[in-house]
Every structure is written in C-alpha cells, then in structure tokens.
Amino acid sequence: MKRGLALVSAGLAFFLLLLLGIVFFTRDEDNFQADNLLAEDFTLAVSQAAEEGGRLELRTVASFPYDRVLLVQPGTPREAISRELGREWTGIDTVDGGDLLIFLRDDEVVRFADYRGTGRFEGFERPFDELPAELAVDAGRVIRPG
Incomplete structure (x- = not known):
C-alpha cells in the first residue's frame, strides 16, 4: 500500500x-489582453451619452494615466498597427469587436479596448486617428467634435 x-x-x-x-x-x-471592463464601460458610456446629452468625456471612462488614444478601424492588419505604433503590436483582442482604442503614455501602450456597440465612428481618419478627450455622441454615432 x-x-x-x-x-x-x-x-x-x-x-x-x-x-x-x-x-x-x-x-x-x-502579449497582453484587451481590457474587457474598459471596453464595456466605454460602450455603455457612448450609449448613455447618446440618450442623455450627446457628450462624452473620455477621462470619466478611462481614469488611469495616458497621454493620447489611438483609434484603429476594425479589420486593420496587425502589421499596419505595428507600423503606426513604431513597435510590434502584440495585443490580443478576445472579442470580435469594433474599433480599437489604444491608450498610450509616453508612446507606450498602457491599455487597449474595443468598442462593442452598434454605433459608428464618424469624422475620423481611417484606419488611424487620435481620439479627442471629449466626444460628441448622437443616435449611435460617435462624432469628432469640431
């Protein structure tokens, strides 16, 4: 035994x-994963802003330190994202979502998330643009103010 x-x-x-x-x-x-909580919070904030007032302050959703946010069109090849960032893009998005939001600080990726709503981003350059701190939101559209 x-x-x-x-x-x-x-x-x-x-x-x-x-x-x-x-x-x-x-x-x-x-490799690092998408921030699912941030993705859900951003998607919800866009929806609420469309219903309530039409404005969304990005810092209310993303309260961690970052300098800028890169908006990436869905379906953009990893190689193109790597060229835009100036380093290899190793983010792993676990959901087949929409536009990517890559939060950068001192040109280093801090976090990234995807927009999971049914709305569209309008008035932004494609496939890359910087997301302003304040966004206009109207009936399922996220619009670059200006």
Whole structure:
C-alpha cells in the first residue's frame, strides 16, 4: 500500500512539474489582453451619452494615466498597427469587436479596448486617428467634435 501511494505521489509530482515546465517555456510575456471592463464601460458610456446629452468625456471612462488614444478601424492588419505604433503590436483582442482604442503614455501602450456597440465612428481618419478627450455622441454615432 505504501509503495503504491509513493508511486502515485511521484507520478503526480512528475506531471505537475511537466505542466509547469510547459507553461513556463511556452508563455509569451509580450502579449497582453484587451481590457474587457474598459471596453464595456466605454460602450455603455457612448450609449448613455447618446440618450442623455450627446457628450462624452473620455477621462470619466478611462481614469488611469495616458497621454493620447489611438483609434484603429476594425479589420486593420496587425502589421499596419505595428507600423503606426513604431513597435510590434502584440495585443490580443478576445472579442470580435469594433474599433480599437489604444491608450498610450509616453508612446507606450498602457491599455487597449474595443468598442462593442452598434454605433459608428464618424469624422475620423481611417484606419488611424487620435481620439479627442471629449466626444460628441448622437443616435449611435460617435462624432469628432469640431
């Protein structure tokens, strides 16, 4: 009985070490995920702004430090995003969403999210543009003020 228990324990330890080794050697620390909470908050804020007043202050949704926000058209190739950022784009968007919002600070990506609503962005350059701090929102459209 003790020998069987020792064999089972040794087998479990072996497979646990094997699993840890696989995870360690196949990880990719350069990749990062979309901020799902930020994506949901931004999408909700756009919807509420369309109903209530037509204006959305981006800093009320994204209260973390950033210098600028890059708006990226859906379907833009990773290579084009990498060229625009000046470094390899390693973001992993887990939802097949809409426009990407890439938050930058000192030209480093801080966070990114996708717009998950049914509205459209109008008045912005495509496939890239900078998102102003204040947006006009009207009936499912996010509009560049000005």
